[in-house]
Amino acid sequence: MNILYILLFNKKIYKMKMNSNIRIIISGIFAVILSSLSLSGQVNELKKSDMEKINTKEFPALPYAYDALEPYIDARTMEIHYDRHHRAYFNNFVNAIKGTELENTPIEQIFAEVSKASDAVRNNGGGFYNHVIFWNNLAKNGSKPSAELSAAIDKTFGSFEKFREIFSNAAKTRFGSGWAWLYLTPGKELAVGSTPNQDNPLMDVSPVKGTPLLTIDVWEHAYYLKYQNKRPDYVEAFWNVINWDTVNERYSEAMK
Ligand SMILES: [Fe+2]
Numbered sequence: 280m281n282i283l284y285i286l287l288f289n290k291k292i293y294k295m296k297m298n299s300n301i302r303i304i305i306s307g308i309f310a311v312i313l314s315s316l317s318l319s320g321q322v323n324e325l326k327k328s329d330m331e332k333i334n335t336k337e338f339p340a341l342p343y344a345y346d347a348l349e350p351y352i353d354a355r356t357m358e359i360h361y362d363r364h365h366r367a368y369f370n371n372f373v374n375a376i377k378g379t380e381l382e383n384t385p386i387e388q389i390f391a392e393v394s395k396a397s398d399a400v401r402n403n404g405g406g407f408y409n410h411v412i413f414w415n416n417l418a419k420n421g422s423k424p425s426a427e428l429s430a431a432i433d434k435t436f437g438s439f440e441k442f443r444e445i446f447s448n449a450a451k452t453r454f455g456s457g458w459a460w461l462y463l464t465p466g467k468e469l470a471v472g473s474t475p476n477q478d479n480p481l482m483d484v485s486p487v488k489g490t491p492l493l494t495i496d497v498w499e500h501a502y503y504l505k506y507q508n509k510r511p512d513y514v515e516a517f518w519n520v521i522n523w524d525t526v527n528e529r530y531s532e533a534m535k
Contacts, residue, residue: 333386333387333411335372335373335376335386335407338366338370339411339414341357341361342415343417345357345358345361347419348418348419348520351419351516351517351519351520352505352520353504353505355504356500356501356502356503356504356505359500359504360410361414364406364410364498364500365406365407365410367406368402368403368406368410368477369403369407371399372406372407374399375397375399375400375403375404376389376400376404386404386407386408390404390405390408390479390481390483391482393483393484394482394484401477401478401482402476402477403477404477405476405477405479405482406477408479408481409477409494409496410496412479412494413494413495416493416494416525416526416529417520417521417522418521418524418525419519420522420524422521422523422524422527423523424523424526424527425523425527427527427530427531427534428523428526428527428530431469431530432469435468435469435470436469436471442461442471443518445471446459446493446495447511447514447515447518449472449473450495450497450510450514450517451510451511451514452473453473453474453475453497454475455476456475456476456497456499457473457474457475457476457478457497457498458473458474458477458478458479458494458495458496458497459471459472459473459494459495459497460472460473460474460479460487460491460492460494461491461492461493461526462487462488462490462491462492463489463490463492463530463534464488464489465489467534469492470487472486473487474486474487479491479494490533491529492529492530492533493521493526495517497510497513497514
């Protein structure tokens with residue numbers, strides 16, 4: 280398209296009465312401007328695609344062994360949770376978007392207008408995406424919040440302990456099934472909230488909106504085998520297996 284513009288513009292220049300050297304200079308300048316516009320378009324596209332880290336084309340591997348989070352999250356729960364629940368959400372999501380215009384739409388974009396999509400897309404797309412975030416923000420690696428994230432937590436909640444209390448409370452009090460989140464609001468402020476079912480803060484239907492940073496799954500399938508009805512015990516155990524390295528990365532990426 281840009282080459283067409285250059286050719287058309289050059290044709291106009293050559294019809295004008297002017298010194299041939301000036302003609303060459305003007306068309307050269309025009310070509311450089313168009314090239315740089317084209318390049319900047321490509322850079323924007325690259326940046327946009329870089330942000331789309333969730334691949335909807337294949338079911339992602341669990342980033343650790345089933346027993347990696349023992350004794351806080353047991354291997355049997357991890358196996359069933361990942362290989363049955365998460366896989367089912369992925370398969371159902373793929374089937375729900377198959378042959379539709381959503382098939383090649385980035386999942387974040389689907390969520391931004393999920394109110395227009397079917398319940399199957401909303402529930403299974405959320406179920407697929409939320410678990411990817413959840414697996415990646417779990418590890419037993421002894422990591423800690425970065426200096427930047429710690430400062431933001433202190434500024435927003437007063438202290439890490441207060442943040443932990445607020446987040447845990449959101450997880451413990453979410454009625455029925457759902458998720459608790461630490462997320463970054465569109466105004467780049469930290470916030471804690473929870474969503475029902477498989478909704479998440481990227482969805483236009485969600486009461487809490489922003490970029491997910493840290494999440495905990497409080498569906499019973501996430502803890503019932505080990506903790507039965509004691510969700511608060513599971514929520515407390517969760518603090519031993521947070522992969523702060525990935526939370527820190529998500530925070531610094533979201534702050535850009
Ligand atoms: Fe789950």
